Amino acid sequence: MLEFKNVSKWFNGTQGKVTALKGVSFSVRPGELLAMRGPSGCGKTTLLLTAGGLLRPSDGQISLDGQDPYALSPEMRSRLRGRTIGFVFQQFHLIPYLTVRQNIMTGSLAIPQKEASVKAQQLISRFGLDDRADHVPAKLSTGERQRTALARALLNEPKVILADEPTGNLDEDNAQTVFGYLGQYVSDGGCVLLVTHDARAAAHATRSLQMSRGRLVEQIDDTGEYFERGKK
């Protein structure tokens, strides 16, 4: 469903070239929740935005639902994104003047659908937001906000959910709830790329990868020492 082939991304800043991703290769298949772990600044968010068609890689190739999003025009890429991807962020990014229901339905701005309101109501019920449906984000708890963001991501029935630290602002109970919903989505055939530094994520992931300084590494022993993948 989502495949990275030797993807690199660097930025030319005032202090020279900064490499955020370096030769990253991996794939996420339907029914898989891939946890991409690593410390802050290791390139996790860059990887997620690159996967979401929002940040063109400097090198390498990405395949999303069998298409290279960066080979498409910006308008077609937006369409692919709306149809294929659901985003969940640590800061929720809910629109402050819209109610829970309206926030969930913003997905229909990208892919107009007749049954958007029915679907939104189903998601509201599924995520336990019935009594909060007409409240604006400022009136919600952080857990409710994240559930609203998750429901919004699911409105267009995406094939992939890209989640960036979705539990970063949540307490244990709410984090477990979010992981539960993501697990259910994977069970239903969806796939999730979860970037996080939360060690709890590994318990819910079908597979975990570790990132360090823009590279993928994997843990091979109990000492906690990381080695670059393919160089064992």
Add this chain to the structure above:
Amino acid sequence: MTIWNLLIREILHRKLNFALAVLSVMVASGTLIGSVTLLRIYDINTRKLLEQKQAELEKRMAQLQDDTRKAMLKLGFNVVILPKDQNLSDWYAEDYASKYMPEEYVHKLADSGIVTVRHFLPSLQQKIEWPEQKRKIILVGARGEVPNLHKSLVKPLVQPVPPGTISLGYELHRSLGIKVGDTVELMGRKFTVHACHEERGNKDDITAWIYLAEAQELLDKPAQINAILALECLCIGDEGLPIIRKEIANILPGTQVIERGSRVIARAEARTKVEEQAKIAIQKEIIAREDLRVVRERLASILTPVIVTACAVWIAVLGFTNVRTRREEIGILRAIGVRSRKIMVMFVSRHILLGVLGGALGFVAGVLAAVYFGSAHEAAQIRMIDMDLPWTGLILASVGGAAALAVIAGWIPTIVAARQDPADVLRNDN
């Protein structure tokens, strides 16, 4: 969910930003419409004022014609007494007599007991070359009025020229640069300038008046005159002139009498003069109001673009503020697949909406303010129906123009919003 829903909810959420932008458009539109309406009100008032003055003039002229006719029936007329041998064709051609008669004639007339004449004015007139200035002039010697001793004394109609002084017609003093109090030399004799007359548009403009005795000396006509002007002759009816002629012929057989200017001419001249003055006053009013209109138009043509530009800048600033405030919102919308074209449509629609609202409010405010201040300033009640303005066109221009202004002013912020890179917002999230 549609872009329209999103737009309305955003406006309701950020009321102040939207209200300030609407206010800016309203000010711009109101200024423009107010200027047009004010100028229109000014034109209407000018038309009304001139119509009123014209009506007053016509009424006054009708009244004057009647009054003058009645007054002239009772007023006297003027005659000139000339030497009997004076050829009248020459007199009419030259406007002064070439023959002379004794100055004592005037005393004889004044002492005669004649009652039909009130004022006697002897004069000696001759066209001469002013040797010192090398130009032809008419020299008039006059001594003032000789009182009719058999009638009660009345105020003299003509003021005399004192001895040793000279009065000059307009063309003479203007072309020679002479002022009252200057000393001029005429035929070897020095005179102090007693008066410099205003332009009369006749031979008086090239005439110099001196005391009669001095004129007789200069022209070598001692105790001679060539005309006696008899003023305010009081004979009522068409038989007046023959009666006076007969009376004067009895007293002064060596003379002839002719009327100087008929009553009809005098009446017509009086009327014409009043009419001309009234027309000049109206013309001056027209010019003054036209000048004021030009000033107002110029002021409006400077002030209006300045205000419209300032409002456009303010709308753009508010647009940038709105885009900046909505940076995260735009980023997430773009991330979930909303195309940049839709973002653009949302912002353009917002500007059209605020333009239409501001334009409509500005139109109403501009017209009402113009009517209020215009009426107060012009001290006249203006009714909308009197204005005869193309209201439909003005409303469309106001609303359409305001919408265009808002879209143009908000275009750059709109482009910035549509081109905003969602990755920038989302990457800075962590």
